[in-house]
Amino acid sequence: MPGRVYVNMRIATVSVMSAALVATGATAAVAAPAKAPAPKATITLKVSATKVELGDVVTFTGKAARLKEGSKVTLQIKDGAKWVSLPAAAKVKKSAYKLTDKFEKKGVDVLRVKDGSTVSKPVSVTVR
Known part of the structure; x- marks a missing residue:
């Protein structure tokens, strides 16, 4: 008989632990998923020529993903450490x-x- 009480206690302990795990798992499954951050805006930049003569006009084109229609993009030049x-x-x-x-x-x-705060990758243009 003492062996039988031990077996019943062991079964009871395993049952309680299993019920707790199932309850915890059910709660986690019901919890609302975290919202993923919205994708960031991106700008690409292509230049019509990377080597030009002094006075030449260069065309810059690109795609602007997730920017508002009508947004103003500005061309910037690197001057030392600043733009x-x-x-x-x-x-x-x-x-x-x-x-x-x-x-x-x-x-x-x-x-x-x-x-x-959205910037393209820089491009280089050599002016001769």
């Missing part, structure tokens, strides 16, 4: 943009396009 906005700007239309700029100084210019 400086140029007068060249365009509005996003059908998730795309197109703008031009004329280069009036020889050298290598590093440029990007920006809208708010």
